[in-house]
Amino acid sequence: MKKLFAEFFGTYWLVFGGCGSALFAAGIPNTGIGFAGVSLAFGLTVLTMAYAMGPISGGHFNPAVSLGLWASGKFDSRELLPYIISQCIGGLAAAGTLYFILNGREDFMGLDATKAGEFATNGYGDFSPEGYSLGAAFVTEFILTLFFLLIILGATAKIAKAKFAGIAIGLALTLIHLISIPITNTSVNPARSTSQALFVGGEPLMQLWLFWAAPIAGAIVAGLLYKNLLEKKE
Template identity: 75%
Template sequence: MRKLLAEFFGTYWLVFGGCGSALFAAGIPDLGIGFAGVSLAFGLTVLTMAYAVGHISGGHFNPAVTLGLWAGGRFEAKDILPYILSQCVGAIAAAGTLFFILSGKDGFAIDNTKAGAFASNGFDAFSPQGYSMTAAFTAEFVLTLFFLLIILGATDKLANGKFAGVAIGLGLTLIHLISIPITNTSVNPARSLSQAVFAGGEPLSQVWLFWAAPILGAIVAGFIYKNLLQDKS
C-alpha cells in the first residue's frame, strides 16, 4: 500500500505541476513561462518526487515506465496493474483539482475543438503545430524509448544512483523541449488520460495513441537495455 500511495502522489504531482504550469502560467502575456517553462516544470515534478518517494515505490509515476522496467527485468509482472491503476487515479485526481481551480476564474470553459484543450495531447488538427498521426506516433515512441534508456541507465547498479533523479528529471525536460509543438508531449499514458477525460471530445478519442506509442517505446527500450546495454558480468 505504501508503494501504491507513493505512485499516486508522485503522479498527482507530475500532472498538477506539469499540466498546471501549462494551464496557469504558460500563456500570460509578457510574464508567461512559455514552452521552456512548462518543459522545466515537468522535469522538476519528476526530479522532486524521485527524491521524495522514489525510495518507496521506485518512482515510476507513469504506466510506460512501469512496463519498460518490467521489460528490462527490473519490475515484477504481478505489480504492473496495481501500479498503473494508482498512477491513473493520481493523474485524474490532479486533473480534477486543476479543473476545480480553473473553475474559479470568470469565463472559464474548455474548448475541446482546439489543440491543447485543458493541456491535452493530440495529433493532426489537435497537434499544437499540426503534426500528423504518424509523426506524433513516431515522436512519442522514440522519446519514450530514450526516456526509458535514461531511467534504466541512471538507475543501473553500476551507475551513481545519487544523481539518478537529476538525470531523469533533466531527460524529461529535454523531451518536452523537443515535443511540445508536436503532441503537447505525453510520454506518459496516465498524464494523457487525465487531461483527455476532462477535455472530452476529440482529445479523448485520440488518447489511444498516447497509450500505444509510449508503451511500445518503453517496452522496446527495456528489451534493448536488458539484452544489449546492461553489463551482466
C-alpha cells in the same frame, strides 16, 4: 500499499505541476513561462518526486515506465496492474484539482473540445499544437519514450551513481518536452494523457489511444534493448 500511495502522489504531482504550469502560467502576456517553462516544470516534478517517493516505490509515476522496467526484468509483473491503476487515479485526481482551480476564473467558459491543447491535452493532426500528423506524433512519442527509459535504466543501474539518477531523469523529461510540446503537447506518459483527455472529451479523448500505444511500445522496446544489448552483467 505504501508503494501504491507513493505512485499516486508522485503522479498527482507530475500532472498538477506540469499541466498546471501549462494552464496557469504559460500563456500570460509578457510574463508567462512559455514552452521552456512548462518543460522545466515537468522535469522538476519528476526530479523532486524521484527523491521523495523513489525510495518507497521506485518512482515510476508513469504506466510506460512501469512496463519498460518490467520488460527489462527489473519489475515484478504482479505489481504492474496495481501500479498503473494508482498512477491513473493520481493523474485523474490532479486533473480534477486543476479543473476546480480553473473554474475559479471569472472568465472561464468551460472546456472546448475543438481546440488543440485544451486543458493541456495531447493530440495529432488538427489537435497537434503545430499541426503534426498521426505518423509524426506516433514516431515522436515512441522515440522519446524509448530514450527516456534508456536514461532511467542507465541512471539507476547498479554501476551508476544512483544518488544522481533523479537529476538525470528530471533533465531528460525537460529535454523531451522542449522537443515535443509543439508536436503532440508531449505525453510519454499514458496516465498524464488520460487524466486531461477524460475531462475534455471529444476528439482529444478519441485520440488518446496513440498516447497509450506509442509510449508503451517505446518503453517495452527500450527495456528489451537495455536487457539484451546494453546492461552490464555481473
